[in-house]
């Protein structure tokens with residue numbers, strides 16, 4: 305087959321990818337070709353625009369390293385991350401809703417005892433975070449593993465300033481106690497712009513969009529027999545709740561970061577200055593596949 309033109313090229317490529325041995329790869333390849341060709345037919349790019357598109361994707365890849373993931377930012381800002389999340393986490397009653405992972409999660413967060421202050425060398429308004437982890441049927445989950453991470457009050461994560469601070473901060477792993485409870489201290493996070501000094505920032509500017517996310521604390525919570533929950537809790541008083549650049553806000557994930565006067569905090573700590581208190585009770589969805597595997601093994 306040769307002499308392809310506008311009217312025959314799409315079918316020719318579709319015919320070629322039929323050779324894929326793996327059914328899923330064939331399905332994904334066919335959909336990619338159909339939608340990509342339809343996109344190109346719709347916009348009819350000039351040769352210079354096609355080159356600009358290639359250059360944009362090239363720079364997006366070149367911007368990525370072990371501290372910066374520009375492709376996740378691209379996925380997030382085009383709403384793709386939330387779409388994938390929504391399709392994969394249809395939430396039953398009693399289970400906490402999910403939202404995007406974001407680019408600042410790191411796998412090797414240090415584990416701390418309950419009640420620890422994880423702010424490290426970072427200063428800010430003290431924040432007490434408390435809550436529980438339960439099943440969707442409200443049974444407390446003891447020993448659930450909770451990863452938390454959040455920004456400082458200038459909107460920066462520890463990994464964006466590791467060279468200056470030299471250690472992880474505002475990031476830790478905890479385990480719930482026998483009643484499914486957890487609590488720790490940190491500082492209140494602020495709203496922040498996603499890193500916008502790269503190609504995704506230029507894209508947002510060209511689209512007439514701001515790069516801001518409302519203040520939030522990230523949580524990843526895992527317990528045997530349950531789907532790992534990836535979510536955030538957002539500050540109720542934030543100005544960006546309705547225009548989050550990555551489309552991640554859900555009403556059920558918004559809470560007051562309550563202003564508390566100096567005095568004895570809920571965990572018994574004596575506070576000489578005012579602080580904020582965030583409480584959230586999480587519900588984990590049963591992982592029926594994992595349950596079945598455990599039952600088979602038993």
Ligand SMILES: [Fe+2]
Nearest residue numbers: 406408520522
């Ligand atoms: Fe974040």
